Amino acid sequence: MHRRDFLSSSAKAGVAWSALPLLTSLQRTEKYKLALVGSGWWGMNILRCALKHGACKLVAIADVDTRQSAKAMEEINKLTSDKPRVYRDYRELLQKERPEIVIVATPDHWHPLITIAAIEQGAHVYVEKPISHTILEGYAMVSAARKYGKTVQVGTHRRVSPHNISGMDFLRSGKAGKIGMVRAFVHYPGGAGKPVPDQETPKEIDWDMWCGPAPMKAYNPAIHPKGFRNFLDYANGTLGDWGIHWMDQILWWTEEKHPRKVYSSGARHIKQDNTDAPDTQNVVFEFESFTATWEHRTYAGNEAEKSNIGAYFYGTEGTFHMGWLDGWTFYPSDKNKQIIHRDPQLDLPDQQNIAGLWSNFIESIEKKQRPVCDIEIGQRSTNMSLLGMLSYKLGRSVEWDGQKIVKDDAANALLKRAYRGSGSTPYKKQKGCTPKDAAFLSIPKIDITL
Structure with missing residues (x-):
């Protein structure tokens, strides 16, 4: 064609x-x-x-x-x-x-x-x-x-985004050649921030219910609304938020269902606020036929880098960038060939x-x-992000067979967590909180045994 x-x-x-x-x-x-x-x-x-x-x-x-x-x-x-x-x-x-x-x-x-x-x-x-x-x-x-x-x-x-669909068609057509590496990333501006003090819970919110099965913390406006994604009791940081979209793009492209080995390093080099998610993180996902990486930072926004979000697919015929607001672009290895680009088609508000x-x-x-x-598709994409966070928390690599982590009891213990009020974790009243007694004993029981 x-x-x-x-x-x-x-x-x-x-x-x-x-x-x-x-x-x-x-x-x-x-x-x-x-x-x-x-x-x-x-x-x-x-x-x-x-x-x-x-x-x-x-x-x-x-x-x-x-x-x-x-x-x-x-x-x-x-x-x-x-x-x-x-x-x-x-x-x-x-x-x-x-x-x-x-x-x-x-x-x-x-x-x-x-x-x-x-x-x-x-x-x-x-x-x-x-x-x-x-x-x-x-x-x-x-x-x-x-x-x-x-x-x-x-x-x-x-x-269902038109440029993502056509981009996947392009990659699968072989026009980028054999892909050996994919680099997914999000780099957003920001600074150190500063701590926000806990506050008395506003009368309009049932904070006990908001915390739900997760640990109970004193109300803080840095957590709710919107800020929860960088508090690891309630979410999984930038990798668990933005990362899943790009993990999903990788799994959409490949026929492999999961990485076989994952290693993450991360830190809080800049942030000085209430959050506890890493402001800097790198993850390596080893698949059978290619290597994928993730990187993010939540500071130092600049115009030096061509794109601040997306995934680069590196192939023998050129480099393909799957982006968001900038659509997709293919850069041929042969400089005599034209660059190919497709604009995005996104709905408002929020370009989705x-x-x-x-x-x-x-x-x-x-x-x-x-x-x-x-x-099941969403579960696989979420898993990639969660495996990256699991490795970050452990401080070492993990081998994944698609169901469990291989020969690593400590890592497998992190595949789930005890729910507050479930009986397996003490339900303690903490300063600044007014939890109801055994509030979540009526939470539906779910089978999380493989």
Whole structure:
């Protein structure tokens, strides 16, 4: 195929994907009963697309912070004539509303429990990435989806982004030659920051419930809202946030399901704030046929580097950069050949492609088929990030056979963690906190035994 023909066909594919949000329900005449759990920034991004698609009726939202749910309801009342009820506890929502579809857009540490509870109640689920805080939680989520026959879509929306699709077609066509190395990275500006003191918990938020199965800490505005991703009790830092998108691109391209060896080094060279995630991290993932690396820093933003985010695929015919706001570009090794570029096609706000992913989700439910970002795909991509963080915490490399870490009991112990209130970890009242006694004994039990 000539370059002009290739770009023309890629553009047509992009148009097809951009039309996906216009699809309506293929078989069903009644709208699906939809619930949103987590009504903050990204939860509302997903909900806007869900409502615009038209296949669902919003029956309820849940958020432990009434400031967020009140703000969400102001917008919802402008977007739809639906009259959703508002809850603080997702368990009450599931019991009373019996939704058919649930959006899970909470902080990371709540994703597994809410997803599994929704599946067991009978709902299909759209869950944000990363799917879990620990590796065995991810396996439990896949197991629940398969056991109950439910469709679970993960929010790795780059799988439906037109330039990512055409870029993968380019790589798989062999035009970049044999790929021996992939370098994924995120470099963002920032500084040292400064500590933010703990505060009295605002009356609008149930902080005990926000912490949920994770360790209870005093309320701090640096954690909520939005800041939780750099607190390792609740998320897995930049690698667990941005990294999963690029781990997913690597696994989308290769036929290999997982790395066989992982080594990470990282540190907090610059940050002096409350967070505890590394501000500098490098990870090496050894696959059978290639090596992948991850690197990030959260400081020293500059114009010296051509791209600050994405993945470079290094092949015998040239170097291919899969980017975000800058689309993709192929740089041939032969200087006599032209550079090939494809612009991105992204939706607003926040330059994403949720609408196409939501359409694929609804179509997959109706056709009873696996969605493009099926829970098992999301679990593998999340695993890569979590293995990198696990190696960082251990301070040594780990060998992974696809199910467990080879001959390393200490490392395998980090594949899960004890939930607060589960009986395996003392539930202590800490200064500045007002936890309810045994608050989470009623959390759904999940099987995280391989």
